[in-house]
Structures are given as structure tokens and as C-alpha cells.
Amino acid sequence: MSAPKSKIIPSRSAKRAHFDPESIYPILDEALFCTISYSVDNQPFSIPTSFVRHENKIYIHGSVGSHFIREIEKGIPVCITVMLVDALVVAKSAFSHSVNYRSVVIFAQAEVIDDIDLKTASFEWLTNKIVPGSWGYLRPVKGNEVKKTTALAFALDEASAKMRSGMPIDEEEDQDLPIWSGLIPLKTSRLEPISDSSSENILLPEHLL
Amino acid sequence: MSAPKSKIIPSRSAKRAHFDPESIYPILDEALFCTISYSVDNQPFSIPTSFVRHENKIYIHGSVGSHFIREIEKGIPVCITVMLVDALVVAKSAFSHSVNYRSVVIFAQAEVIDDIDLKTASFEWLTNKIVPGSWGYLRPVKGNEVKKTTALAFALDEASAKMRSGMPIDEEEDQDLPIWSGLIPLKTSRLEPISDSSSENILLPEHLL
Numbered sequence: 306m307s308a309p310k311s312k313i314i315p316s317r318s319a320k321r322a323h324f325d326p327e328s329i330y331p332i333l334d335e336a337l338f339c340t341i342s343y344s345v346d347n348q349p350f351s352i353p354t355s356f357v358r359h360e361n362k363i364y365i366h367g368s369v370g371s372h373f374i375r376e377i378e379k380g381i382p383v384c385i386t387v388m389l390v391d392a393l394v395v396a397k398s399a400f401s402h403s404v405n406y407r408s409v410v411i412f413a414q415a416e417v418i419d420d421i422d423l424k425t426a427s428f429e430w431l432t433n434k435i436v437p438g439s440w441g442y443l444r445p446v447k448g449n450e451v452k453k454t455t456a457l458a459f460a461l462d463e464a465s466a467k468m469r470s471g472m473p474i475d476e477e478e479d480q481d482l483p484i485w486s487g488l489i490p491l492k493t494s495r496l497e498p499i500s501d502s503s504s505e506n507i508l509l510p511e512h513l514l
Numbered sequence: 515m516s517a518p519k520s521k522i523i524p525s526r527s528a529k530r531a532h533f534d535p536e537s538i539y540p541i542l543d544e545a546l547f548c549t550i551s552y553s554v555d556n557q558p559f560s561i562p563t564s565f566v567r568h569e570n571k572i573y574i575h576g577s578v579g580s581h582f583i584r585e586i587e588k589g590i591p592v593c594i595t596v597m598l599v600d601a602l603v604v605a606k607s608a609f610s611h612s613v614n615y616r617s618v619v620i621f622a623q624a625e626v627i628d629d630i631d632l633k634t635a636s637f638e639w640l641t642n643k644i645v646p647g648s649w650g651y652l653r654p655v656k657g658n659e660v661k662k663t664t665a666l667a668f669a670l671d672e673a674s675a676k677m678r679s680g681m682p683i684d685e686e687e688d689q690d691l692p693i694w695s696g697l698i699p700l701k702t703s704r705l706e707p708i709s710d711s712s713s714e715n716i717l718l719p720e721h722l723l
Contacts, residue, residue, distance in 0.1 A: 340595055342560040344553035347590070351551040351560055353597040353617060381556070386549055388562040395707070395722075399641040399652050400659040408562060432608040436698070443608050444688055450609040472710040479653055485713045485722065489645070490705040498604070500696040501681040507694045513604075 321467040326361070328466040332407045333358040336387045337435060341365070343376055343383045350376075356385075357431040362458045363411070364418070364427040374455045377415045385411040385459060390491050396473035397484040405488065407468040413459035424456045438512030530676040535570070537675040541616045542567040545596045546644060550574070552585055552592045559585075565594075566640040571667045572620070573627070573636040583664045586624045594620040594668060599700050605682035606693040614697065616677040622668035633665045647721030 323329070333356075342351040352373050356365045363385070367374035377383055387409040394403035418424045428451070429440045473486045498513050532538070542565075551560040561582050565574045572594070576583035586592055596618040603612035627633045637660070638649045682695045707722050 338597060338599065340549040340551075340560060340562075340597070342549075342551035342553075342558040342593065344551075344556045344558040347553045347556060348621075349551040349553040349558050349560075349591060349593040351549060351558075351593045351595045351619075353549075353595055353615075355613065382558060384551065384558040384560045386560045386562055388547060388549070390547065393644055393704075395645055395648070397653050397712075398659070399637055399649065399655055400663070402641065402644065404564065406562075410560075412557075428608055432611065435602055435611065436604055439604070440608065442693065444606050444691055444693060446608055450607070454609070475712075480712055482653055483716055484651065484653060485707075485709065485716045485719055487707055487709040487713055489707050489722070491702055492705055493700055493702045495602075496699040496701055498694075498696055498698050500694065503606075503684075503689055504694045504696055507692055510694055513694065513698070 321469060323466045323468070324464070326461075328468075329409055329461065329464050330358060332387060332389060332409050332466055333363060334434075336389055339363070339365075339385050339387045341373075341377065341383055341385050343381055345376065355431060355435060357427070357434045358461075359427070359430050361461045363461065364431065364456060364458050366428065366431065366454050366456050369453055369455050371455075374457070378417050378455060378457060380414045380416075383413055383415065383459070385413065391470070392491060393489040394469075394473045395486055395489060397475045397479045397482045397486045401473055401475045401479070403469060403473060405470050407466065409464055409466050411459060411461060412463040413461075415457040415459060418456040418458055421451060424451055424454075427456045427458075428454075436512065439510075442510050442512065530678060532675040532677070533673070535670075537677075538618055538670065538673050539567060541596060541598060541618050541675055542572060543643075545598055548572070548574075548594050548596045550582075550586065550592055550594050552590055554585065564640065564644065566636065566643045567670075568636070568639050570670045571625075572670065573640065573665060573667050575637065575640065575663050575665050578662055578664050580664075583666070587626050587664060587666060589623045589625075592622055592624065592668070594622065600679070601700060602698040603678075603682045604695055604698060606684045606688045606691045606695045610682055610684045610688070612678060612682065614679050616675065618673055618675050620668060620670060621672040622670075624666040624668060627665040627667055630660060633660055633663075636665045636667075637663075645721065648719075651719050651721065
């Protein structure tokens with residue numbers, strides 16, 4: 306994975322930047338959503354959307370008629386960010402508070418996926434990411450559904466990960482203050498599935514147990 | 515709150531858009547992070563950051579030396595997105611899968627907060643948002659800490675909320691299929707605080723119990 310152009314790395318926290326797939330892929334594989342930004346006449350727009358990584362690209366899907374999709378499928382530059390927050394970092398001073406996070410920034414241009422097999426595969430990858438093991442259980446996808454959807458890929462050639470972990474770092478003169486400092490871990494969980502009215506008599510499939 | 519210019523509303527889901535503070539403020543008050551996008555020569559950049567809403571503005575903080583802060587403090591157009599995901603919406607077909615979410619999009623320009631009292635107040639609001647009730651417990655903020663930090667405000671005059679709730683909506687011909695459909699709720703929780711080595715003998719303050 307090549308390093309991003311220097312102009313596109315916000316410089317302040319460059320020490321936290323990583324460019325290797327071993328840092329980047331696990332973050333992309335854990336996060337369900339990214340935010341895609343693009344710009345028209347220097348007016349930025351950004352949209353949260355679900356995505357899936359496969360090999361050295363990420364894939365998103367959208368309606369053929371969506372304004373957002375129609376703009377970015379032109380191949381204009383986009384910036385894609387992914388952010389996982391692991392803990393609030395509570396210091397003895399407000400100024401030293403921080404966040405333990407893992408984030409990825411990608412600079413890329415959309416590549417429209419026309420190949421039907423690859424397009425269908427990208428639906429499968431995304432569906433199995435959102436609900437692992439579910440693709441083969443669902444009603445099979447239909448040709449017109451594939452047609453009504455645009456699939457876009459973005460190469461990860463200009464991607465970087467940043468992360469912070471560990472305890473707060475207070476100013477030296479604050480370290481003996483009798484003020485509690487430490488971490489408040491954050492965790493996102495999937496709760497028990499809730500059946501809709503059509504499924505009350507249908508057993509939960511194994512992949513949802 | 516005035517309606518955004520039509521050109522800046524991605525049109526597809528306009529039926530889900532809300533422009534009233536009663537829709538927008540609770541989302542901004544629950545979300546700890548937003549993603550701020552800006553553009554330089556039509557190259558978009560975006561950065562996740564913490565923020566706090568007060569009255570009809572949101573406030574962010576950053577290091578005086580940060581590249582990102584120095585760009586957006588010029589007052590260039592930014593797009594700020596906030597996304598809370600409430601549930602995965604699992605339909606009988608992959609195509610009808612969706613997400614229950616609450617999101618806000620803000621179009622604005624940064625306003626630099628020079629007034630020391632307002633700047634300090636914005637630190638207090640943010641600190642008390644991240645860890646409710648903590649500001650008065652922490653070591654008081656110092657003048658040079660306020661100086662080393664840039665506080666920026668963004669008006670919510672061009673903000674809109676979008677949300678989806680409720681059960682999956684399958685195609686009519688799919689509704690009787692013996693395939694489970696429903697919701698998988700997602701929940702982000704704060705776990706038990708973890709003391710750092712300097713705090714092992716310090717009682718957890720009441721606001722963290």
C-alpha cells in the first residue's frame with residue numbers, strides 16, 4: 306500500500322499514522338459504516354453509508370437514482386473516513402482528556418462495478434458483513450435488484466489508519482493530584498433480535514442465535 | 515431554523531428529512547462524535563471529532579497548530595455529519611435490508627471563538643457532555659491551555675435530520691416467505707471505568723459510579 310501524498314495527511318498526529326494492511330483492514334472489517342465526502346465547486350458534502358472491504362478495495366451500494374451516487378460515480382476525488390471509538394480517556398485535567406480510537410482515512414475515486422458477478426458478489430460480502438452467515442438463508446437476489454443498484458469500489462492505495470490506545474497522559478505536575486483518571490471503555494453490542502409480525506412463527510435462523 | 519438550500523439536500527431520501535430543533539438537537543446531544551468535511555481545490559478531507567451543542571450552535575476544539583483547524587478556521591464551507599445507528603433492519607431479501615438510524619447533516623462555516631469566557635464555557639460544555647458532571651471535579655483549566663486550543667462554533671441554521679425507524683419493508687411478494695425478518699438493535703454502552711496506576715487508591719467520583 307503506497308503512502309498517501311503528503312498534502313493529504315493532516316499533519317498534527319502523523320505519529321499515529323499507519324499505512325500497512327495489517328493496521329487498516331481490521332478497522333475496516335469491524336466498522337459497519339463509513340462517511341464518504343466529496344466536493345462540488347468546493348462545497349463539501351458527506352454521507353454515512355455501509356460498506357464492505359474485499360481484498361484491497363472497499364465497496365458501497367446505492368440506488369441508481371441517488372444524487373450522492375450520481376455525483377461520486379463520476380470518479381471525482383472522495384475522502385472516506387471510518388471511526389471506531391474504544392474508550393473515553395479521562396484525565397485529571399479537562400485539557401488532557403482524550404479518546405481511544407481506531408480510524409481510517411481513504412483518498413480515492415469511485416470505480417463503477419458493471420460486471421454482474423462482481424456486483425452480486427459485493428452484495429453478498431456486504432450482507433454477510435452486516436449479518437454474518439445470512440446471504441445463503443435469504444430470498445435469492447433478483448436480476449432487476451442488481452440493476453436498480455449501483456455498486457462502487459474504492460481502492461485502498463491511499464489509505465492510512467490512526468489509533469490511540471492506553472491510559473491518559475496528564476501533565477507531569479498533575480500526576481499526583483487526588484483526582485481519578487483512567488478509561489471508560491465503550492462497547493457497541495447487538496441486542497436480542499426482535500421479530501416483525503410476519504416472523505413471529507418463524508424460528509430464528511442459526512446465524513442469528 | 516431555516517431550510518437548507520435545495521442544492522445541498524441529497525434528494526433521494528428527502529421524505530425522511532426534518533428541519534426542526536426538536537428533531538435535530540436530541541441527535542446532536544446524544545452523539546459524541548461528528549465528521550467534519552471540507553474541501554481544498556475540490557479535494558475533500560474529513561475528520562472525526564468530538565463536539566457539543568449549545569443553543570443553536572455546535573462547538574469543537576482543536577490544537578492551534580492542527581492543519582485541519584487552520585484550514586477550517588478560515589471560514590470555508592464545511593459539511594458536518596452525525597450518525598447514530600439504532601438497529602440493523604433484516605429483511606427477507608438482501609435488497610430490502612436497511613438500517614434504523616438518526617443522522618444530522620449541517621452545512622456551515624466556522625466562527626472562531628475569541629472571547630475567553632465563551633471559549634472556556636465551550637470546554638465546560640464539551641467536558642460535561644463526554645463525562646457528565648465532571649467539569650467541577652477536574653483540575654481547573656489554565657489560561658495557557660485555553661490559549662493553546664482553538665474553539666470553533668458552527669451555526670445550525672442549515673441543519674437537517676434524517677431518520678429511519680420501524681420494521682423491514684419487504685416486497686409484497688416476499689412477505690409470506692418463511693424467512694425470518696425483524697430488527698437487530700445495536701446499543702453502545704459505557705463499561706466499568708478502569709483506573710490508571712495513579713488512581714488505584716482514589717475513590718471513583720460519584721459522577722462515574
